[in-house]
Amino acid sequence: MxxxxxxxxxxxxxxxxxxxxxxxxxxxxxxxxxxxxxxxxxxxxxxxxxxxxxxxxxxxxxxxxxxxxxxxxxxxxxxxxxxxxxxxxxxxxxxxxxxxxxxxxxxxxxxxxxxxxxxxxxxxxxxxxxxxxxxxxxxxxxxxxxxxxLHYARTGQPHVTWKYAATLDGRSAAADGTSRWISSAESRAEVHRLRRQVDAIVAGRGTVLADDPQLTARTPDGALADRQPLRVVVGVGDLPAGARVLDDSAETLHLRTRDVDEVLAALAERGVVDVLLEGGPRLAGAFLAAGRVRRVLAYLAPTLLGSGPAALGDAGVTTIADAVPLTVEDVTSSGGDVRISAVPGEPGRSR
Amino acid sequence: MxxxxxxxxxxxxxxxxxxxxxxxxxxxxxxxxxxxxxxxxxxxxxxxxxxxxxxxxxxxxxxxxxxxxxxxxxxxxxxxxxxxxxxxxxxxxxxxxxxxxxxxxxxxxxxxxxxxxxxxxxxxxxxxxxxxxxxxxxxxxxxxxxxxxLHYARTGQPHVTWKYAATLDGRSAAADGTSRWISSAESRAEVHRLRRQVDAIVAGRGTVLADDPQLTARTPDGALADRQPLRVVVGVGDLPAGARVLDDSAETLHLRTRDVDEVLAALAERGVVDVLLEGGPRLAGAFLAAGRVRRVLAYLAPTLLGSGPAALGDAGVTTIADAVPLTVEDVTSSGGDVRISAVPGEPGRSR
Missing domain, CATH: 3.40.140.10 (Cytidine Deaminase, domain 2)
Known part of the structure; x- marks a missing residue:
């Protein structure tokens, strides 16, 4: 019918x-x-x-x-x-x-x-x-x-959402490295709900060394959520023994590679379908350059810095014609932040 | 009543x-x-x-x-x-x-x-x-x-809207300097309508040297609009004799200063009320650092670069607590771009 x-x-x-x-x-x-x-x-x-x-x-x-x-x-x-x-x-x-x-x-x-x-x-x-x-x-x-x-069923690869928080001018931190809190409490709570729903959170070793994140899903009162995704750290060198990502709040996998497709293959082998890529700029650039980011989730805070580290590092693009084209799926407000969800691909748009 | x-x-x-x-x-x-x-x-x-x-x-x-x-x-x-x-x-x-x-x-x-x-x-x-x-x-x-x-009536100063176009990661051009076209045709047409409505367009001398913009208001077919704002170039050094901003399509004022308030005073003296600040990153940073931007109008293109010049340069902010807080007034779609209008001031938002 x-x-x-x-x-x-x-x-x-x-x-x-x-x-x-x-x-x-x-x-x-x-x-x-x-x-x-x-x-x-x-x-x-x-x-x-x-x-x-x-x-x-x-x-x-x-x-x-x-x-x-x-x-x-x-x-x-x-x-x-x-x-x-x-x-x-x-x-x-x-x-x-x-x-x-x-x-x-x-x-x-x-x-x-x-x-x-x-x-x-x-x-x-x-x-x-x-x-x-x-x-x-x-x-x-x-x-x-x-x-x-659906992405996994069609391609055999885990689906990767790159999530980042930045200012309106694309900075993830101020010049002195401070970044608490760029995004609103509502945005941060939403990210924790999202972490609880995914199979794995992926971060680069550089981010672990610089920020020592725990990469857990938490409730608004700070408690561990009832479900924790696999924590995945990508990078060849060792991790510091006391790194918070190695604590016992969730399982952690250290992948000693810089190859994006090796990362995805290792995750697919473990039954990981839904991946949240959380940083840093270099790893995000590598995933984008490899064409492996399937969704971009940007939390843009209504603030300007004018200096400080960029949210995205080298993605292999040197000229405007090679820029990674996206199509915006939806734009919403998140506690004062502008939340943009976009997927790869050139939209039907005039230039 | x-x-x-x-x-x-x-x-x-x-x-x-x-x-x-x-x-x-x-x-x-x-x-x-x-x-x-x-x-x-x-x-x-x-x-x-x-x-x-x-x-x-x-x-x-x-x-x-x-x-x-x-x-x-x-x-x-x-x-x-x-x-x-x-x-x-x-x-x-x-x-x-x-x-x-x-x-x-x-x-x-x-x-x-x-x-x-x-x-x-x-x-x-x-x-x-x-x-x-x-x-x-x-x-x-x-x-x-x-x-x-209303701003002018309350303060005696011209109202400054800083308009910029950038990628989602805050780049105004690719690493090789190319930027045509970051924003959509619809966004560019809107900016030309806005230029026609303001009293003056302000750009830095560095932008004139780098991009040789004409800074005119044009109709979608490329013709000069029926009204042209005053073109204002800010910077101490001379302008190249053949610069397009010096052509006869509109009046041009060269202000040989780096002081933001000197710029605004010179404009107020000429009866300028409504100013569109169009670039570049250094001049925008100076206006922001001086607290003289009253509205930010961002056209964010759904694309990522990962390298290239930032839309905003030094605004005197080195630590996150000093970031310039804005309140988002509205977010709209503009030919695939995300258009954000924001005004200075901390919104009622939780961090």
Missing amino acids: AVDPSGGWDHPAHAAMARAVAASEDARGTTSPNPPVGCVVLDARGEVAGVGATQPPGGPHAEVVALRAAGDRARGGTAFVTLEPCAHHGRTPPCVDALVAAGVARVVYAVADPNPKAAGGADALRAAGVRVESGLLAQEVERGPLRAW | AVDPSGGWDHPAHAAMARAVAASEDARGTTSPNPPVGCVVLDARGEVAGVGATQPPGGPHAEVVALRAAGDRARGGTAFVTLEPCAHHGRTPPCVDALVAAGVARVVYAVADPNPKAAGGADALRAAGVRVESGLLAQEVERGPLRAW
């Missing part, structure tokens, strides 16, 4: 998928290398019968969790899923079989599964007589909870 | 003042050192009877232009004015007298006149039996057409 993605969906469908997206978002950081999927099952009368999200690897997928919660009420109902249900036997049986067995009459998913092994779920459902539709809130899912995993 | 500025105005009042604001905006760049005021006169039935804007110095003020257009229809009507009508004899008779003589029953103005010589208009109108209200669209006027003049 062809559906107008812009407005062909009724309000209950929107509301159900929005709840599935929220469940998907909640599961981020706990499912890699599997996708953090969300699922909402409505009964035949349109009431919410079950909500579920992907469980950690080895556990049931989102559809199965939601169907279990719905029980008999799933019969004749509709399942809203952020990702096309899988049709293959992985560590768990195919979700398509569970949906058919539960008697679901209709499945609506946001985005198709790009993984050739898992794809074919829609066809299998249709073959079993289930009505299948797709595309509802697709952009929210592609830019939101499944962004990193 | 006390009025709730947030919502106490009816739709016709809003529409009339919005049209007065547009007339005010249209007059920018032609009235200095007088304010570019706009006025709309509604007749007793609420129909638009006359619209007017301040004419060039020596010519009639906005109220008089609108009243002349309205003729007898002004009697019993309402005048909407972006600035409190003047009560003093300058080069022209007081507008208050003209409003009273025309039989206007009510006057609504957006912002009060901070000029002690001109103030008292509201009181004089009330004394003549006219109903007076104020504050409608005050913020639009204060941030819009009267921003520069």
Whole structure:
């Protein structure tokens, strides 16, 4: 059935998928290398019968969790899923079989599964007589909870978000090295929430030597968050024995290389899908020069310095024609800071 | 009469003042050192009877232009004015007298006149039996057409907007000096419209030597706009004889000083109220260090360079606590660029 993605969906469908997206978002950081999927099952009368999200690897997928919660009420109902249900036997049986067995009459998913092994779920459902539709809130899912995993599924590489905080004139610290606090309390809290959701935080050895960061996810009161990403330090030399990044608040991996693709391969091998690159300027420049940054998240503080270290170091660009083109996805306010999310690629823009 | 500025105005009042604001905006760049005021006169039935804007110095003020257009229809009507009508004899008779003589029953103005010589208009109108209200669209006027003049009226100094274009990482050009085009066609067209509206464009001699800019206002097809601001070059040494800034497309003033306040005094003496500071990084740093930048207008292109000259040079800040705090007024998209308008001052923000 062809559906107008812009407005062909009724309000209950929107509301159900929005709840599935929220469940998907909640599961981020706990499912890699599997996708953090969300699922909402409505009964035949349109009431919410079950909500579920992907469980950690080895556990049931989102559809199965939601169907279990719905029980008999799933019969004749509709399942809203952020990702096309899988049709293959992985560590768990195919979700398509569970949906058919539960008697679901209709499945609506946001985005198709790009993984050739898992794809074919829609066809299998249709073959079993289930009505299948797709595309509802697709952009929210592609830019939101499944962004990193979709990239990983398409390329086999972890998705890298380069996050930086700088002044409006692009400085990450003042001339004397001081930088507390360039960004607002709200921006810093958001970064800690983001850290909690990713699989790994990556920083350069130079940043560890200069700033001795702990690279942990914390709650606003300063306590360690309930989940901690893998801490990854990139650089050939040793780390100081007392470095905070080596404390016992989270696991730490020291990769003795300067090669960006070696870093990504080592992380992919450990099942890391979603990477937050936090610094410093030299490592960010290397990732950009290698074309491995998939999203730039800039927190620009409403202040000017006029001197001090730049947020971004050498990215292999010497002339304007070689500048790394981005497309701005969204611009929001974050406690007085301007927060810009951008992705690589030339937008449809006139010069 | 006390009025709730947030919502106490009816739709016709809003529409009339919005049209007065547009007339005010249209007059920018032609009235200095007088304010570019706009006025709309509604007749007793609420129909638009006359619209007017301040004419060039020596010519009639906005109220008089609108009243002349309205003729007898002004009697019993309402005048909407972006600035409190003047009560003093300058080069022209007081507008208050003209409003009273025309039989206007009510006057609504957006912002009060901070000029002690001109103030008292509201009181004089009330004394003549006219109903007076104020504050409608005050913020639009204060941030819009009267921003520069209000600053000038309060301080005696020209209002300086520092405009710059840079990459997301704060570079104004690549390492080899190339910079065409960092900003989008839409941003460049907006800057040309802004140049047409200001009294003067200021650049440093270093920028003239390095980039040989013409510093003119142009239409999108490349033709000279119908109005050209004064071109001002700041720097002690001579300018090259063939510099484009010395061509006959507009008047040019060379100020042989490095002192920011000497620059502003020389400009104020010539009746300059609204200044656009366009570069380079060293001059911008000097104006910021002197506390003379009243607005920052940043066009951030969605691109990264990682090397190349910084948009802002030394502003006398060496430690983070001395960073120049700004408050972001608004953030908009401009042909793919992120356009940020900010004003000096610490916002109510948590750190």
